[in-house]
Amino acid sequence: MNQAKHEQEVVTLQASRLSFSHGVRTVLTEIEFSLRQGEIVALLGANGAGKSTLFRLFLGLIRPKGGVVCLQGRNIATWSARDIARRIAYVPQGHTAVFPYTVREVAMLGRIAETRLILPPNAQDRAVVDQILGRMGLLHLADQPYTEISGGERQLTLIARALAQGARLLILDEPTSSLDFGNQVRLLKHLRGLAAEGHGILFSTHLPEQAARTATRIAVLHQGRIMVDGAPNEVMTSKLIGTIYNLRLVSRETGDEWEPVDDAL
Numbered sequence: 001m002n003q004a005k006h007e008q009e010v011v012t013l014q015a016s017r018l019s020f021s022h023g024v025r026t027v028l029t030e031i032e033f034s035l036r037q038g039e040i041v042a043l044l045g046a047n048g049a050g051k052s053t054l055f056r057l058f059l060g061l062i063r064p065k066g067g068v069v070c071l072q073g074r075n076i077a078t079w080s081a082r083d084i085a086r087r088i089a090y091v092p093q094g095h096t097a098v099f100p101y102t103v104r105e106v107a108m109l110g111r112i113a114e115t116r117l118i119l120p121p122n123a124q125d126r127a128v129v130d131q132i133l134g135r136m137g138l139l140h141l142a143d144q145p146y147t148e149i150s151g152g153e154r155q156l157t158l159i160a161r162a163l164a165q166g167a168r169l170l171i172l173d174e175p176t177s178s179l180d181f182g183n184q185v186r187l188l189k190h191l192r193g194l195a196a197e198g199h200g201i202l203f204s205t206h207l208p209e210q211a212a213r214t215a216t217r218i219a220v221l222h223q224g225r226i227m228v229d230g231a232p233n234e235v236m237t238s239k240l241i242g243t244i245y246n247l248r249l250v251s252r253e254t255g256d257e258w259e260p261v262d263d264a265l
Helices: 003-008 051-058 081-085 103-115 123-135 151-164 181-196 208-214 238-245
Strands: 012-022 025-036 040-044 066-071 088-091 169-172 200-205 217-222 225-230 247-252 255-260
Touching: 012 051, 025 051, 025 200, 025 225, 040 181, 040 208, 051 200, 081 088, 081 103, 088 151, 103 123, 103 151, 123 151, 151 169, 151 181, 181 200, 181 208, 200 208, 217 238, 225 238, 238 247, 238 255
Parallel strands: 040 200, 040 217, 088 169, 169 200
Antiparallel strands: 012 025, 012 066, 217 225, 247 255
């Protein structure tokens, strides 16, 4: 597929009746889900709900036990890893570089999906990466070691690396988990900007208020199933939050607050 056609595609990802298990333990059951460009979807779920497994299925890294993940209406298992990477990019929670790569060098790794590993970056690759670093507010740090910048700047660098792949769908695993409040706000603003430019964003979070403030849709993964998927004002209720995290809302003189149903961690 030529580059011009690749850029013109409206990239879609869809899961239908998706199931996965580890041995006899069922992790995911009958998952129905879709993501397309321009959306921001927040995935909520307690620890162990299966969010990471679901992401790996969406990226084609593991095969489902039942159902199918489709990219552009075609079973993702029939796509090459390179062609998947040109359409879907993954941003992990955090990343520690073994070597003191510069910010530009880390972002340039995303170009492998376009140029292949054996080819050195050319002038076009450098121009693409510098344009992306500029968009993310990182160009002034381009020659700084990735290991010496702040956590928020490292997270933005990983997003820049994902964008350098040319991917139109981004999957982010708890992108704000290690950031202070200010950097959380800045990063979520960048995600909203990327969606406005036509990227599809799927991110996991443990902060319901963050999901409600940022996402156009919220999907809730509970006991291996998508419990609910809809607009934030329709999805986010006290009853739902209590169910997901095993909490109850109690009224006190100082106001309502959450408390655990049990003290098990």
